[in-house]
Amino acid sequence: MKRFSTILCVLGALSATAVTSAALADETNPDIIHRQGIYKIVGGHMTALRSSLLLNNEKTQAQAAYHAEGIIEAFKRMGDAYPAGSDKGVTKASPDIWAKPDEFREKGRNAFAAATNLLEVVQMDGSKREIMAAYRDLGASCKACHDDFRQK
Numbered sequence: 550m551k552r553f554s555t556i557l558c559v560l561g562a563l564s565a566t567a568v569t570s571a572a573l574a575d576e577t578n579p580d581i582i583h584r585q586g587i588y589k590i591v592g593g594h595m596t597a598l599r600s601s602l603l604l605n606n607e608k609t610q611a612q613a614a615y616h617a618e619g620i621i622e623a624f625k626r627m628g629d630a631y632p633a634g635s636d637k638g639v640t641k642a643s644p645d646i647w648a649k650p651d652e653f654r655e656k657g658r659n660a661f662a663a664a665t666n667l668l669e670v671v672q673m674d675g676s677k678r679e680i681m682a683a684y685r686d687l688g689a690s691c692k693a694c695h696d697d698f699r700q701k
């Protein structure tokens with residue numbers, strides 16, 4: 550019973566968040582909502598991963614693997630996130646995404662490769678230094694795309 554009410558609380562919290570952010574974003578285009586939702590998942594993993602690395606305790610390795618996997622899985626599920634027409638709405642997607650699709654895709658591939666590399670380093674029992682380096686490379690790959698293709 551205790552467990553059940555915890556689940557209800559979690560569901561309640563989730564739907565409250567969904568309602569608030571939908572109202573704030575004022576966005577109805579499902580393509581935009583979906584990709585922003587996936588990026589939020591990726592952002593959540595990065596935030597949690599960073600604090601896990603800072604804590605650096607006996608849980609860190611398992612948590613780092615989970616977050617790296619989560620980022621990889623989220624990227625895989627983005628689908629065709631920038632179809633024609635999804636530049637119209639409440640979005641920070643830069644018009645350059647459609648003007649320079651090859652460059653954009655390359656940034657995406659780089660970030661995916663960086664996340665895969667992080668997972669490998671963690672799974673191969675890399676040192677803290679190696680894991681931090683892989684984490685920083687991943688963060689840099691996010692930033693590289695945001696600098697060119699995400700509007701302020």
Ligand code: HEC
Pocket residue numbers: 581584585586588589591592593595620639640641642643653654656657658660687688690691692694695698699
């Ligand atoms: C290939 C380009 C690209 C890569 C790589 C990328 N992003 Fe983004 N990101 C974008 C674009 C474009 C947007 C804006 C999307 C929109 O508003 O429709 C965005 C938005 C976001 C948002 C805001 C979502 C919202 O609406 O609240 C977060 C958080 C985010 N990205 C985190 C990350 C993290 C963390 C990584 C790396 C692990 C990453 N992104 C990698 C292009 C990218």
